[in-house]
Structure formats: C-alpha cells, structure tokens
Amino acid sequence: MGIEVKNIKKRFGKHEVLRGINLEFVPGKIYGLLGRNGAGKSTLLNIIAARIFPTAGTVTLDGKTVCDDDSALEQIYLMSERNLYPEGERLKKLLKTTELLYGSFDYTYANKLAAEFSLDLNQKFGKLSTGYRSIFKLIVALCVPARYVFLDEPDLGLDANHRELFYRELMENYAQTHRTFIVSTHLIGEFANLLERVFIIKNGQILVAGEVEDVLAKAYLIAGPKEDVCKYSAGLNVIGHESLGNIYGNYVFGGVDDERHLPDTVSLEHLDLQKLFINLTNEKGEK
Amino acid sequence: MTDDEVKRVYFNFNSAEPIYLQVAQQIEEAIFTGSYHEGAQVPSTTEISRDFHINPATVLKGMNRLVEAGLIVKKRGIGMFVAEGAHAVIVDRRRKAFYQDKVIQLIKEAKGLQISEGELVDLIKRGF
Numbered sequence: 001m002g003i004e005v006k007n008i009k010k011r012f013g014k015h016e017v018l019r020g021i022n023l024e025f026v027p028g029k030i031y032g033l034l035g036r037n038g039a040g041k042s043t044l045l046n047i048i049a050a051r052i053f054p055t056a057g058t059v060t061l062d063g064k065t066v067c068d069d070d071s072a073l074e075q076i077y078l079m080s081e082r083n084l085y086p087e088g089e090r091l092k093k094l095l096k097t098t099e100l101l102y103g104s105f106d107y108t109y110a111n112k113l114a115a116e117f118s119l120d121l122n123q124k125f126g127k128l129s130t131g132y133r134s135i136f137k138l139i140v141a142l143c144v145p146a147r148y149v150f151l152d153e154p155d156l157g158l159d160a161n162h163r164e165l166f167y168r169e170l171m172e173n174y175a176q177t178h179r180t181f182i183v184s185t186h187l188i189g190e191f192a193n194l195l196e197r198v199f200i201i202k203n204g205q206i207l208v209a210g211e212v213e214d215v216l217a218k219a220y221l222i223a224g225p226k227e228d229v230c231k232y233s234a235g236l237n238v239i240g241h242e243s244l245g246n247i248y249g250n251y252v253f254g255g256v257d258d259e260r261h262l263p264d265t266v267s268l269e270h271l272d273l274q275k276l277f278i279n280l281t282n283e284k285g286e287k
Numbered sequence: 288m289t290d291d292e293v294k295r296v297y298f299n300f301n302s303a304e305p306i307y308l309q310v311a312q313q314i315e316e317a318i319f320t321g322s323y324h325e326g327a328q329v330p331s332t333t334e335i336s337r338d339f340h341i342n343p344a345t346v347l348k349g350m351n352r353l354v355e356a357g358l359i360v361k362k363r364g365i366g367m368f369v370a371e372g373a374h375a376v377i378v379d380r381r382r383k384a385f386y387q388d389k390v391i392q393l394i395k396e397a398k399g400l401q402i403s404e405g406e407l408v409d410l411i412k413r414g415f
Contacts, residue, residue, distance in 0.1 A: 030342055167340040175333040175343060193306050193341045213305055213345070270304070 001062055002026040002180070003048065003076075003148060008057035010043055010204075017043045018054070019204040025148065025180055030194055032212070032273075033184040035201035036281050041184045042081065044201070045150050049078035061148070074102060077146035079137045081153040087126025091136055094125060098140055106143040113139045116165060130157030138166060142173050150182045155190070163187075167194060192273040202281050212273060219276045220256055223249035224266035232266055240279035251279040306341055310349030318358060318369055319377045329359055329367045
C-alpha cells in the first residue's frame with residue numbers, strides 16, 4: 001500500500017538527472033526528501049505527480065499506475081516551488097479551480113488559514129510577494145482532499161513568524177487527517193523534528209533512507225587531539241572532518257565499534273540531521 | 288550520565304540527543320519541579336507536537352517511556368496523567384545518580400581549578 005516508486009530514471013538530453021530511484025511512501029507518515037540544489041528532488045516530485053514522464057520506471061499508488069489512473073492522481077497533490085498560476089487570476093477563483101480538479105475543497109479551513117496569515121483572498125496572484133505566493137500555495141495544499149501531499153520548498157520566502165505558524169498548522173492538520181506529507185526543503189534544522197522518515201538524494205540516487213532516529217543513531221562526531229581521533233576512527237566510515245588548531249573532528253556515518261576503547265581525550269557525540277546532511281553531500285573541496 | 292558524557296566535549300554547539308528522550312526528560316523535569324503535580328493531566332501528544340513542531344510519533348515514543356517508568360498513566364479517551372508516587376520515584380532515581388552525575392563532575396572541575404578538598408568542602412558549606 002502507499003506510493004511505490006520503482007527504478008525511476010530521467011534523462012534531459014545528455015544529462016541523466018535521476019539514476020534509478022526506488023522508494024516507498026506508506027500512508028500516515030511525514031517524510032523529508034532532502035538534497036542539494038540540482039540533486040533531482042523537484043524532477044522526482046514532478047514525475048510522482050505525473051507532471052512529467054520518466055525515461056524509465058513506474059510510480060504506483062496502492063498498486064495502480066499513477067499516470068494513467070485519474071482516481072490515483074486525485075489522491076496526490078504537489079505544491080511546487082514553481083508558480084503555475086496565472087498572474088492575473090484572483091486567489092478566490094484559483095481556489096474554485098482547485099475544487100474542480102480535486103472534487104472538493106475545504107473553504108472554511110482556507111478562510112481560517114488566510115486570516116491567520118493575513119492573506120486577502122480577493123487579491124490577484126501576480127500581486128503577491130514570494131512569501132505570500134508560498135503562503136497561498138500552502139493554504140491550497142492543506143485544504144485539498146488529497147491523501148498524499150508533496151511540499152516542494154514550502155518555506156520559500158516565508159519569514160520566521162510565518163514559518164512557525166506553518167509548522168503549527170502542518171502538525172495540527174496531520175493530527176486531524178493523518179495524511180501523508182512529503183516535504184522537500186533546505187531548512188533541514190527547522191524541519192528535522194517534524195519528520196519521521198527521511199530520504200537523502202544525491203546526484204540522482206538515493207543515498208540514505210530510513211527513520212530519522214535510526215539514521216541519526218549511526219551518525220557521530222569523534223573529536224579530540226588529531227592522533228587519538230584518527231586512531232579511534234581507523235576503519236570507520238569517515239564522511240568528513242573539521243579542525244580547530246590541534247583539535248580534530250571526524251564525522252562518521254554507519255556506527256562505531258563498541259568494542260573499541262574510547263580514550264579520555266576523545267569525545268563521541270551524535271550529529272543532528274543538518275550536520276549529517278552537509279557532510280554526506282559535500283563535494284570535494286567544500287568545507 | 289555515563290563516564291563518556293563527563294568527558295570533554297568539542298565542537299558540539301547544540302545537543303543532538305534523540306528528540307524522544309528530550310521529550311521524556313522535559314516532562315520528567317516538570318514533574319520533579321512540581322509544574323505537573325501528581326494526578327494532573329500532562330499535555331497531549333498533539334499539543335506537544337503542534338507547539339514544539341515535533342512529529343507526533345516521536346512525542347508518543349517519549350511519553351511511552353514515561354508510562355513504562357510508571358511516571359505517567361494513560362486514561363483511555365481522556366489523556367495522560369501524572370501517576371501517584373511519580374515524584375518520589377524521580378527523587379529516588381536522581382538521588383542514586385547524584386554521586387555519579389554531579390559529585391564526580393564537581394570534583395573533576397575543582398581539580399582542574401586546583402581547588403583543594405578542604406577548599407571545596409568550605410565552598411559547599413558556604414553554598415548550602
């Protein structure tokens with residue numbers, strides 16, 4: 001059950017954007033889809049929502065192929081970072097259009113959210129700032145009846161107060177509907193605690209997949225005098241390092257050896273999701 | 288706190304302890320300080336999730352830890368409540384851990400500052 005993405009490949013000309021993506025979204029969970037700019041996140045989301053076609057592979061919802069089944073497609077909503085709405089259209093009219101496409105729409109909830117974010121729905125979409133465009137698209141995403149809601153950079157242009165409000169509303173909505181949310185964002189630090197499972201995508205492939213807690217349980221910073229740190233980290237999967245004078249730190253992913261004696265001079269700490277992400281996705285030469 | 292945690296810490300500017308443990312610790316602390324007295328209702332999973340932007344499954348895991356420890360009890364359809372005797376359980380556990388968690392660390396710090404045993408005892412007497 002849920003959405004299954006099988007061996008998705010996508011090529012634009014000579015450029016292979018997705019190189020065999022396999023993943024699954026089960027009902028009632030909040031997922032993070034993390035990747036650097038150009039990693040292929042938006043392309044993958046557009047394929048799942050059947051806005052573009054893959055070069056190879058399939059996307060199914062409860063076993064039905066999404067791109068040729070309208071009832072499956074209705075269950076998927078993608079809020080994308082692109083602006084697909086006509087600039088001259090009033091927001092109220094855009095809500096009506098959404099209702100036509102998705103069968104129903106929660107206007108009471110939309111009006112409540114619009115009031116909370118101080119958004120006037122009589123405005124034209126083209127008049128909105130970047131932040132308010134995101135807010136409008138978020139309101140639509142929270143009010144459509146789709147069971148799988150994909151949010152591609154939902155925080156784009158939102159100020160800190162509006163982000164707080166968004167996180168609150170997202171958790172409230174999730175508690176009531178228990179729908180599946182898939183969030184793609186660069187604000188990893190702010191989203192980390194909201195996520196139950198995470199996918200990290202790099203160069204068109206899934207690099208890490210799993211429960212956030214399990215993933216973080218395998219990520220460590222080993223720090224202390226360089227010699228001691230290197231001795232302790234020998235044979236472990238070191239994904240990055242850092243130094244401050246004589247103090248040296250190795251980032252490790254994949255667990256440590258519990259049998260190994262930890263010297264008094266060396267500290268062993270867990271990483272947060274953002275620190276792990278940065279070290280896993282750094283290109284050579286980047287610090 | 289284990290021996291490892293007493294060791295010097297580098298680079299760690301914010302704790303990356305699992306969130307469910309932090310949830311459990313925060314509620315335990317609130318029971319200990321009397322913010323939630325025995326028999327009082329503790330915030331629901333949804334409330335904590337919404338107010339602190341934490342996944343409800345994570346919050347629930349933290350809550351279940353407290354249920355297993357006998358600190359809170361579930362009342363079906365109503366919510367979670369601080370168990371009778373929860374405060375005493377926490378006090379007992381923290382007393383047992385006091386030497387390991389606090390005293391050893393205090394002495395280590397004092398030694399680093401070249402404060403003698405006598406001086407430390409005098410300081411403790413002054414602070415009491």
